[in-house]
Structures are given as C-alpha cells and as structure tokens.
Amino acid sequence: MTDSQKSDETVSRPVPEASDTQRPAAPSPAAFAARHPAPAAAAEGGPAAAPKPIVAAPPVRSTSLEEAARFARVEEDGHVFLIVNGEEFPVGQYPDASRDEALAYFVRKYDDVASQLALLEARVQAKAPTTDMLKTLKHLGEQVAERKMVGDVLALDAQIETLRTSIKKAEAAERAEAEAVKARELAAREAIVAEAEEIAAKDPATIQWKTSSNRMNELFESWKAAQKNGPRLGRSNEDSLWKRFRSARTVFDRHRRAYFSQLDSENTAAKRAKEALIVRAEELATSTDWGNTAAEYRQLMDEWKASKRASRKDDDALWARFRAAQDTFFAARQAANEVIDEEFAANLTVKEELLKEAQGILPVRDLTAARKALNSIRDRWEAAGKVPRADMGRMEAGIRKIEEAVKAAEDEHWQKSNPETKARTNSALSQLEATIASLEEDLAKAEKAGNAKKIAEAREALEARQQWLAMLQKSAEDFS
Numbered sequence: 001m002t003d004s005q006k007s008d009e010t011v012s013r014p015v016p017e018a019s020d021t022q023r024p025a026a027p028s029p030a031a032f033a034a035r036h037p038a039p040a041a042a043a044e045g046g047p048a049a050a051p052k053p054i055v056a057a058p059p060v061r062s063t064s065l066e067e068a069a070r071f072a073r074v075e076e077d078g079h080v081f082l083i084v085n086g087e088e089f090p091v092g093q094y095p096d097a098s099r100d101e102a103l104a105y106f107v108r109k110y111d112d113v114a115s116q117l118a119l120l121e122a123r124v125q126a127k128a129p130t131t132d133m134l135k136t137l138k139h140l141g142e143q144v145a146e147r148k149m150v151g152d153v154l155a156l157d158a159q160i161e162t163l164r165t166s167i168k169k170a171e172a173a174e175r176a177e178a179e180a181v182k183a184r185e186l187a188a189r190e191a192i193v194a195e196a197e198e199i200a201a202k203d204p205a206t207i208q209w210k211t212s213s214n215r216m217n218e219l220f221e222s223w224k225a226a227q228k229n230g231p232r233l234g235r236s237n238e239d240s241l242w243k244r245f246r247s248a249r250t251v252f253d254r255h256r257r258a259y260f261s262q263l264d265s266e267n268t269a270a271k272r273a274k275e276a277l278i279v280r281a282e283e284l285a286t287s288t289d290w291g292n293t294a295a296e297y298r299q300l301m302d303e304w305k306a307s308k309r310a311s312r313k314d315d316d317a318l319w320a321r322f323r324a325a326q327d328t329f330f331a332a333r334q335a336a337n338e339v340i341d342e343e344f345a346a347n348l349t350v351k352e353e354l355l356k357e358a359q360g361i362l363p364v365r366d367l368t369a370a371r372k373a374l375n376s377i378r379d380r381w382e383a384a385g386k387v388p389r390a391d392m393g394r395m396e397a398g399i400r401k402i403e404e405a406v407k408a409a410e411d412e413h414w415q416k417s418n419p420e421t422k423a424r425t426n427s428a429l430s431q432l433e434a435t436i437a438s439l440e441e442d443l444a445k446a447e448k449a450g451n452a453k454k455i456a457e458a459r460e461a462l463e464a465r466q467q468w469l470a471m472l473q474k475s476a477e478d479f480s
Contacts, residue, residue: 058118061111063151065100068107072150074099080106082147084154089147103150110151113143117159124166130174133167178231185230189241192219192226196248204255216252219245270310274318277304281325290333297326341388348387351395354380358402364409374406429473436465 073081073088080102082089094102117140120133137160143149144156196219199212223245232238281300287293304322309315358377364370377399387395439462446454 058115058122061114061118063107063111063114065103065107068103068110068150071152072103072106074103078102080150082106082150082153084147091148091150106148106150109149110153110156113140113149114151114156116140117156117163121159121163121166124163124170127170130167130171134164134171137163137167182231182233185226186233186237188230189223189226189233189237192223193241193245193248195219196245196252200248200251200255204259207255207259209256209259212252213256216249220249266308267310267314270308271314271318273307274304274310274315274322277307278318278321278325281322285325285328286332287329288332288336290336293329294333297329301326337389340386341390344386344388347385348391348395350384351381351387354384355395355398355402358399361402362405364406367406367409367413370406370409374402377402429469432465432469436462436469439465 071083072091073083075081076099078093078095078097078099080091080094082091091106094105097105116136120136120140123133124130141157141160144153144160147153196216199207199216202212227238233241277300281297284293284296284300300322310318354377358374361370361373381399386392439458443455443458443462446458
C-alpha cells in the first residue's frame with residue numbers, strides 16, 4: 001500500500017456474492033428511530049406526558065451515481081475524492097472494485113446521513129419531544145464535517161444549521177410549556193392543601209365529620225395521583241406542600257379523635273342517666289296508685305326530655321325500654337278504668353235524666369221554686385254516684401250551667417231588693433224632684449222677663465233633670 005493510501009480510508013473488498021453487484025440499502029428511518037428513541041418513549045407510561053406524535057418516515061434517500069459524480073473524482077485504484085467548491089477532500093479507498101462500485105459505497109454513507117437528517121427534520125415538524133435531538137444533530141454534523149462521504153455536503157451543512165435553529169426554538173417552547181404545566185400543577189397542589197387546611201381549621205363542634213372525612217380522603221387520593229402522575233415541582237416545593245398537607249390531616253385526625261372520644265363520654269353519661277330513669281319507670285310499672293303514679297310518670301317524662309341524647313342506636317333501645325314500662329302501667333290503668341266505667345254506666349243513665357229535669361228550671365221565673373227544684377236535683381245527683389271518665393266533663397258542665405243560671409237570678413233579685421240601694425234611690429228621687437221644681441220657677445221668671453238666653457238654659461237643664469227623674473222612678477218601681 002502506498003503512502004497516500006495509508007492516509008486515506010481503505011476499504012477491504014468483501015467476499016464476492018451475487019448481491020455485491022447491487023447497491024446495499026441505506027438504513028431506513030424506522031431503523032434509525034429504533035436506534036435513537038424519542039424522549040417520550042423513555043418516559044412511556046407517564047400520564048402527564050403529552051401523547052407521542054406519529055412521525056411519518058420520510059422516503060429513503062437514494063442519490064444516483066450520475067448526480068454523485070458531480071461531487072467526486074474516482075481514481076483507477078479506487079481512491080475517491082470529494083469536491084466542494086473546487087476543493088478536493090480525500091474520502092477513502094475502495095480497492096479491487098470498479099469506479100462505480102467505489103463511488104457507490106461512499107454515496108451510501110451520504111444517503112445514510114441525509115436520511116437521518118430527514119427523519120430528524122420530520123420529528124421537529126411533528127413537534128416530537130426534543131430530548132437528545134441536538135446531540136443527534138451534533139453527531140451527524142461531525143460526520144458531515146469529516147467529508148468522508150460523497151454528495152452535496154454543503155446542502156447537508158445548511159440543513160444542519162436550519163435544524164439546529166428549529167430544535168432550539170422547539171426546546172424553548174417545551175421549556176415554556178413545561179413551566180406552564182408545572183405552574184398549573186403547583187396551583188392544583190396548593191388548592192388541595194388549602195382545602196385540607198380549611199377543613200382542619202373548622203370548629204370541631206360544628207363540623208360534619210362524615211362528609212369532611214370523605215372529602216379529606218378524596219384530597220389525599222388526589223394528592224397521591226398528582227404525586228404519581230404529575231410533573232415534578234422541585235424538592236423544596238413538594239416538601240413544603242407535603243408538610244402543610246400532612247399537618248392539616250394530622251390536625252383533622254386529632255380533632256376527630258378528640259370529638260368522638262368526648263362524644264363517647266357524653267353518650268356513656270347520657271346512657272347511664274336514662275338507664276336510671278328506666279329503673280324508676282320499671283319500678284312504677286306495677287303500681288295501682290293510678291293518680292299519683294301517673295303524676296310520677298309525667299315527672300319522669302319531663303326528666304327524659306331534659307336529658308342529653310345518647311348515640312342513636314342506644315337512645316332508640318333505651319326509649320323502647322322506658323316506653324314499655326309506661327305502657328305497662330297505663331295499659332293496666334286503662335283496663336281498670338274500663339271495669340269502673342262499665343260499673344258506672346247505670347249511674348250515667350240516672351244523671352242524664354236528672355240533667356234533663358234540671359234544664360226544665362230555665363228560664364228562672366219563680367226564684368223560690370227554682371231553688372227548691374235545684375236542691376232536690378243536687379241531692380239525687382250526688383246519690384247517683386260517679387259516671388264513666390269519658391262522660392264526667394260533659395255531665396259536670398251541664399249541671400254547672402243550671403247552677404250558674406239560678407245563681408245569676410238570685411243576684412239579680414238581691415240587687416232589686418237591697419234596702420240600702422232602695423233608700424239611696426228614694427233619696428235621689430226627692431232631691432231630683434226638688435231640683436226640678438226650682439228649675440220650673442227659674443223658667444217661669446225667665447219667660448216673664450222675656451230673657452231668651454235664660455229661657456233656653458232653664459229649659460235645657462229642666463229637660464235633663466226630667467229624664468233622670470224618669471230613670472229613677474223606673475228603678476223604684478223595680479224595688480216595689
């Protein structure tokens with residue numbers, strides 16, 4: 001091998017095969033994508049990541065030898081030189097082959113890089129994640145800069161620069177979007193923490209524990225989902241928010257435990273107090289002292305209403321026992337009253353007849369006869385005995401009405417026959433008659449004098465006194 005051959009790339013000719021006369025295919029874009037996975041693939045499964053765009057594979061680059069010949073010179077010994085703006089760059093040697101075979105080998109290198117650049121460009125246009133794009137572009141740029149391929153390398157240089165600008169813009173957009181997503185996630189986490197702190201700050205005496213406990217659990221599940229699937233917020237932010245959230249949950253749990261502990265104590269005290277009332281009620285259940293025992297049960301009921309409630313389950317059971325004791329007593333009293341009422345049914349018939357007889361006294365015309373009849377009815381009324389409880393009020397009200405009517409007649413008679421009242425009435429008559437006589441004299445004098453004013457005054461005063469006289473005379477007749 002010559003000295004010049006040592007400085008150039010020398011390619012050992014492969015073992016001849018039937019396919020050697022054909023041009024090997026350049027790596028497909030799909031194969032390149034498999035070797036250089038998109039960033040989204042590395043983070044596959046992350047729900048917060050945007051859906052991976054579908055990048056259509058560009059057509060495989062295939063440069064014809066006629067076109068490639070414009071950018072190369074091939075020597076007989078297989079040395080290939082790249083021509084760029086009139087300047088030659090030794091590419092390498094493909095010995096023991098024809099010129100076309102030597103040229104085709106280095107053109108395939110060009111097509112491979114061009115295909116990879118085309119795929120990278122398609123990914124940028126499809127807004128695929130830019131992770132490792134610049135690294136890939138740098139690697140391809142270094143290959144082009146080595147000038148160890150044959151083709152329009154200046155076009156590749158320009159394409160590389162354009163892609164570099166586009167990728168940087170895409171990276172900036174990704175960073176802005178990532179910051180926006182992070183800001184939204186931070187606000188969402190802040191909202192979770194703020195609501196948890198609001199729940200924890202409520203007065204334990206007024207809080208709805210079931211609803212609030214369910215909501216606190218929902219907030220915790222939301223926090224875990226955000227922690228698992230959401231973007232990272234930075235250690236300081238996440239630690240600070242978690243400490244606040246954990247503190248709120250701790251306070252809420254402490255308040256809940258304290259509340260229910262206090263509630264248990266109150267329930268126990270209420271249960272004991274009501275059990276004591278039940279003991280007293282059960283002791284009275286067999287009593288036959290109907291009146292006094294009924295009063296004691298009313299007192300027990302007042303105490304029951306004033307006592308605190310136990311738990312719903314306990315309170316219902318306690319009330320059932322208390323009510324059962326009352327029912328036992330009042331059922332026994334009802335049974336006893338029914339027996340008594342049956343015995344008193346005949347008495348009711350007698351008293352109803354006496355009531356009809358008493359109603360015949362009204363209206364009172366003869367007070368003496370009315371008194372005598374009422375006294376007779378009263379004696380027989382008392383002798384008749386008790387009536388059924390359901391009829392007691394009706395019968396007593398009926399006889400009381402007759403008694404009140406006779407009493408009213410007695411009062412009226414007394415007012416009319418009262419000596420003192422009669423004397424006062426007679427004295428007033430005498431005085432009024434004297435006044436009228438004096439006024440008549442005054443009227444006669446005024447008429448004789450022809451004084452119209454005094455005549456009018458005398459007549460007005462005389463008419464008023466005459467009206468009073470008529471009223472007193474009527475009262476005097478009532479006394480006679």
